[in-house]
Amino acid sequence: MPVARLSVTDLTHTFEAEHGGAVPIFAGLDFSVGSGEIVSIVGRSGAGKSTLFNLISGLLPPQAGRIAVGPRADGTPGRIAYMLQKDLLLPWRSVLENAVLGIELFRKVTAHDLERARHMLARYGLGAVAQAYPHSLSGGMRQRVALTRTLLVEPTLVLLDEPFSALDYETRLALEDDVMALRQSNGTSVVLVTHDIEEAIAMSDRVIILGGRPARIEQALDIKLSVEGSRTAISAREAPEFRMWHAQIWGALRGHSTQLGGLAA
Amino acid sequence: MSDVTLSTAPLPRRAKRHARRDLTSIGAVAAIMIVLVALWQIAAAHGWINGQLFGSPAGIVKTAQIALAQGTLVPDTLTTLYETVVGLVIGSGLGIGLGLLLWFVPRVSGVAEGFSVLLNSIPKIALGPLIVIWFGSDMTSKVWLAAISTFAVAMISSCAAAREVDRDLLNLFRSFNARPSMIFRKLIVPSALPWIFSTLRVNIGFALIGAVVGEYIASQAGLGHAVFVAGSLFDLNTVWLGIIVLTLMATLLTWIVQFAEKRIVTWKTKR
């Protein structure tokens, strides 16, 4: 059995409210992500998506339970890298220097690294602006640089927090294609936290619906779409099953919200 | 609709418009100054105001020629310039260095900041006589006064700049397992640079005040010294000359800092 890239086991976490109460966010959450899998996590606002993101990325230590990053095929430890809605590019560094930032922070940057960086930037259409500075690039280009930075550290799993929601529609579609292509080229797994249902359906192999208090997995849907050839952002949206999945997920979230609205405490 | 053209096209046109606006405002200021000076000279020449008691533009020019001929104007100017610049560099340098390094010890930074707010509240001019008694009446005491005047502001603002760094950027660095020294060098210091430069610009004025006040209290040379002596002798033209040269000095220093800022902080585009 292939080892999971990410396994979340019995995750429990509470949140200290201002008036001194402890609000449980997760109580024994379990799920895992396999190699080359794209999993989306959707839920209403406040369901705990951001907290889950912080827990998986390691920015927040869980109070109980385990979050394990699976090893690579050759046995070396795996690695998670993440991207936010903000590109977090350093304005005083050029595009190339920003791209190698991840590498630079844990070891010395070699000529080979720069070569790889230039190659990847070119693949994303940024070859001409490698020496330019972030302030002269558009939002879409900046997110691509952020993606390059994220990928250059060779992560086994990429964690994304609504990275395309601030971009225009056309750019967003292009970037969705870039992410989907990852599993083809490197077998990188992706966990996407989003409240854009269409994006979740178009990109993912699996959609996990988070809800309740404490949050648990309400549903985990395996998204099958009939498309010609490999899936693209456009062809996914044109697939016949697309509307059905949308209705199902939307219904689950809305039904969920009336449930929440009925709760008194 | 290509990404590249959208972002680069407007910039040169905007820059040109800005440059034109700057030139017109400079021109307007110059024109108003010339009119005021001309009115002043006319008033003094016709006796509407006492040209000797208030000074007059012609008198100032003559005083300047005498001061240059006697070889006092340039040495005095250089003395005050030296005191100001060295004091500025020492005070701001120490303040900025300390303020930034406090990022490593957030618990101490609260205490340190409290102290520097206290230090800043002390009118440095009141410390003047103390400094002069401790350090004597030569240039050293003026350098110290200028340094003290700039230290607190530099420290407070660099400390704040270091703390204001984007939380998400900090987290990104930490997620790449960066050591604190790396975070400091590669994130904290560069992001604080714009703040540091604006503090420097403000501190030029403080350093100059420190130097001049020190010269008022006890000195052998310098523009403040010349102004003080001239004032006691009712030589208003020399006083005006001193004021003008001091203003030019402050303007020159500000231009230098702004020039350095443009070269170093290349990523802040003016909107």
Add this chain to the structure above:
Amino acid sequence: MENKTVKHLRAACAAAFATGLVAHGAYAAPPEKVVVYQAFQSIQYLPLYVGIDKGIFAKHGLDVQKVTAGGGAAGVAAVIGGHADFSLQDPMTAILANLKGATLVNVANVVAGVPVWVIAPGNSPLKSATDLAGKNVATALPPTTSTYLLQRMLKEQNIGDVKLNTVQIGTELSPVGAGRSDAAALYEPQADEGLAQGYKILYAFPKAYPGGYAFSTIDTLAATIKTKPQMVSEFVKAIGEAEALIQSSPATAKAVAESEFPTLSKGVVDSAVDRLIGQKIYAENPEISEQAFRNALDLQEFVGNIKPGSVTYASAVDNSFAKAASGK
């Protein structure tokens, strides 16, 4: 039940009280407000303080308010600007303002001698002024008379290569104490402060200037003399009485000095007053003679602040009030 003695006593008190009231009522006019700006709070200006503290100005119908200007020029500026009726400082400061178009007149002498001494620590190898060659002397920031006098003395006696460490007036002892200067040229009470610490006098400036020296005087606007001659006259008379009181009763002078300078040790204050009386520094009468004026003017001409021939005694001094105060 009261006895007869107490009854008589009460009547006597009532009578005395009534007489006092009447006597006070006769002096019905309220005292005139007068503002005097002094360059510094200085023990050399004791006649002014005696006049105020001993009620001499009040006796002449004047309610004098003294303001410390922080420098001679500021005091003169206050008179020019109308904020002060009189100012007390070096008469030459008023002259300098006149050269720029002001119309100030000196009316009374207060410091009639030169209260400047050059002193050095007791264990210093320096013994006299000639030993100052090549040394560092702390002195007040110009323009001050002490520094000018020092410069002239060094030039006249050909004492070369003396570095002047100019500091704020009154702090001349600090650099000597800190080892940065070898000697100090200073006024009272710093001179006696130093002497009390074992310093010795290298050179004493209070030698007899024939005709006296107009060192510090009272000046006022020419316009004030025209519009309020009675007030000016009473003021100068009061100054004269104060000066006479200092000469006749040094004890009174010392008492006033001690109350005006509470932070100084009584010993220092008393020796300073003794020295200033003994060396004839305090003016014995308020007259400003032509010779006294000339002596002061010579120094300014030596330094180059005033060009020879640009000032006359008549234009700068009105001695009539002082003469009247002296009873001449």
